[in-house]
Amino acid sequence: MGLAATSSCWIGTSWKMTKTLAEARRYAAGLAETLQARPELTDAVQAFVIPPHTALAEVDRQLQHVQAQVLLGAQNAHWEDAGAWTGEISVPQAADAGARLIEIGHSERREHFGETVEITALKVRAALRHGLRPLLCVGEPASVRDADEAEEFILAQVRGALAGLDSAQLARVLVAYEPIWAIGEHGRPATAQELAAPFAALDRAYGAQVEAVLYGGSVNQDNAAELLEIPGVDGLFVGRSAWGLDGYLELLKIGASHGRAHRGRLDG
Numbered sequence: 421m422g423l424a425a426t427s428s429c430w431i432g433t434s435w436k437m438t439k440t441l442a443e444a445r446r447y448a449a450g451l452a453e454t455l456q457a458r459p460e461l462t463d464a465v466q467a468f469v470i471p472p473h474t475a476l477a478e479v480d481r482q483l484q485h486v487q488a489q490v491l492l493g494a495q496n497a498h499w500e501d502a503g504a505w506t507g508e509i510s511v512p513q514a515a516d517a518g519a520r521l522i523e524i525g526h527s528e529r530r531e532h533f534g535e536t537v538e539i540t541a542l543k544v545r546a547a548l549r550h551g552l553r554p555l556l557c558v559g560e561p562a563s564v565r566d567a568d569e570a571e572e573f574i575l576a577q578v579r580g581a582l583a584g585l586d587s588a589q590l591a592r593v594l595v596a597y598e599p600i601w602a603i604g605e606h607g608r609p610a611t612a613q614e615l616a617a618p619f620a621a622l623d624r625a626y627g628a629q630v631e632a633v634l635y636g637g638s639v640n641q642d643n644a645a646e647l648l649e650i651p652g653v654d655g656l657f658v659g660r661s662a663w664g665l666d667g668y669l670e671l672l673k674i675g676a677s678h679g680r681a682h683r684g685r686l687d688g
């Protein structure tokens with residue numbers, strides 16, 4: 421798939437429901453230009469960008485010369501390949517527009533669009549069936565965290581979505597742990613201390629089987645380096661702080677320096 425073989429750190433962004441076509445084109449063109457001029461930014465990083473469906477094909481066009489450096493993703497796709505599903509798009513349609521990754525089960529989709537564990541399982545299978553990487557998002561609400569049940573909650577979400585997959589399929593899955601209370605303008609970033617136990621639990625259960633486990637929720641240029649140091653964190657999934665290209669490039673730089681240091685440790 422053209423992924424950096426040695427990538428030790430994933431840094432990606434979902435634009436959620438933001439950006440006109442012109443804004444998406446400008447961002448993607450600027451990203452492509454920067455990555456061509458400074459390929460070292462992704463030497464130790466796998467970058468990914470998840471635009472709204474309306475901009476997928478155009479962003480794909482803009483990123484065509486840096487496809488080995490940036491994975492393009494879609495924010496959602498239906499589990500059926502085609503049919504009478506008004507308002508939905510299928511995995512083959514997302515792939516046709518350039519997507520190589522499908523985001524599944526973001527808490528905003530679970531909360532506002534009724535996406536259940538069963539639905540996430542169907543969508544994971546649809547993505548894999550068509551050779552795309554599923555990016556499964558899991559995370560607990562504040563009430564579950566306060567009841568000290570976060571780990572059970574997120575492991576049940578992952579288990580339900582990935583049940584029955586073989587090891588080759590699991591090896592293509594990305595998991596993003598995004599506590600709901602940490603996401604968006606009303607969220608606050610989780611601290612390294614709060615994240616230690618959930619990431620340890622995810623690592624124990626799935627770390628060796630899935631491609632990567634990422635953290636998301638109010639990631640910014642000030643906390644990214646510290647978050648990347650948490651054991652079990654293989655990368656960051658970013659909303660608002662990467663909606664401007666400069667913000668995303670800054671995060672890529674932080675990821676690159678983390679990735680290089682990490683690789684140095686592995687090599688040494």
Ligand SMILES: O=C(CO)COP(=O)(O)O
Binds near residue numbers: 526604637639
């Ligand atoms: O939901 C997120 C990524 O999927 C995170 O959003 P924010 O970085 O804006 O909190």
